[in-house]
Amino acid sequence: MLLKWAGGKSWLTSNYKYIFHSKDSLKKSFKGYKSIKYNNYIEPFLGAGAVFKYLQPKNKSILADINSELICFYNFLKQDPEGLYLHTNKHMQNHSEKYYYMIRSKHTLKDSLEKAARFLYLNRTCYNGIYRVNKAGEFNVPIGDSISFNASEEEFKAYSELLKNSHIVNQDFRKTINDAKKGDLIYVDPPYVTKSNESSFDMYSAHQFNWNSQKELAKMLDQKNQEGVNIIVSNINDKNVARLYLKKNGWDHLALNRANVMSYNAEGKKYKEILFKNF
Numbered sequence: 001m002l003l004k005w006a007g008g009k010s011w012l013t014s015n016y017k018y019i020f021h022s023k024d025s026l027k028k029s030f031k032g033y034k035s036i037k038y039n040n041y042i043e044p045f046l047g048a049g050a051v052f053k054y055l056q057p058k059n060k061s062i063l064a065d066i067n068s069e070l071i072c073f074y075n076f077l078k079q080d081p082e083g084l085y086l087h088t089n090k091h092m093q094n095h096s097e098k099y100y101y102m103i104r105s106k107h108t109l110k111d112s113l114e115k116a117a118r119f120l121y122l123n124r125t126c127y128n129g130i131y132r133v134n135k136a137g138e139f140n141v142p143i144g145d146s147i148s149f150n151a152s153e154e155e156f157k158a159y160s161e162l163l164k165n166s167h168i169v170n171q172d173f174r175k176t177i178n179d180a181k182k183g184d185l186i187y188v189d190p191p192y193v194t195k196s197n198e199s200s201f202d203m204y205s206a207h208q209f210n211w212n213s214q215k216e217l218a219k220m221l222d223q224k225n226q227e228g229v230n231i232i233v234s235n236i237n238d239k240n241v242a243r244l245y246l247k248k249n250g251w252d253h254l255a256l257n258r259a260n261v262m263s264y265n266a267e268g269k270k271y272k273e274i275l276f277k278n279f
């Protein structure tokens, strides 16, 4: 993966391939799952895009996120992977505490290549790959402990090739989901906010996603379910969240662990994650 992202779903695509019904994951029939065909692939909360990267959709994809710097990065990666690779590597070679804060302070770059390379450099060297901005919209995450970036030029090019049939857009989830049509596949991975804890609100950006958004999202997905869109939602395993996706409305509930093993969290709760699926 080129990016580190809070809430990234590599663990899901590694340990639970079958839930996507993709041919690759279902070479051997698993739990009676059959592979599905879909038209457009839609991801309204893209982040580091682990699921898009895993599925490698053949048809058109609509990839969206509210984070404008993230979307600028993807658009540049699609257009000029070599340029982005070279520029990012230059940053990586110059990396030091002083250099990090100097690049971080460049909040008003105009050139798309410089913006995209700054974004990737800061993402890979900041604390835990967190994206957080201040009230003025300026990235303000401190430097992290280590730098572990060894992506090759080939990896940049392969990602760019993968993005060939995608429309990458900076917009709110409401607009993206609204455009989904019967026969499309949507993978939905919102920030994990609950009724009593809206703190992942902080983790991505200044505006955006709270408990009311969770409720609105579920309502929109109920509507799209009725219209015949294939939907998979990742979320936090919380009783109020689960009530937003009623089984009687066609939602299957699958509680999952990040690792494909039984483990308990501090409260003795077994599964921290849940998936809601309508197919």
Ligand SMILES: C[S@@+](CC[C@H](N)C(=O)[O-])C[C@H]1O[C@@H](n2cnc3c(N)ncnc32)[C@H](O)[C@@H]1O
Residues within 6 Å of the ligand: 005, 006, 007, 008, 009, 010, 044, 045, 046, 047, 048, 049, 050, 051, 064, 065, 066, 067, 171, 172, 173, 174, 189, 190, 191, 192, 204, 205, 208, 209
């Ligand atoms: C849990 S992350 C997605 C992680 C992704 N699945 C991955 O594998 O890296 C949630 C994403 O939602 C985005 N987001 C937050 N509020 C949003 C909104 N209102 N509309 C669209 N995207 C939003 C954040 O910028 C963040 O990238």
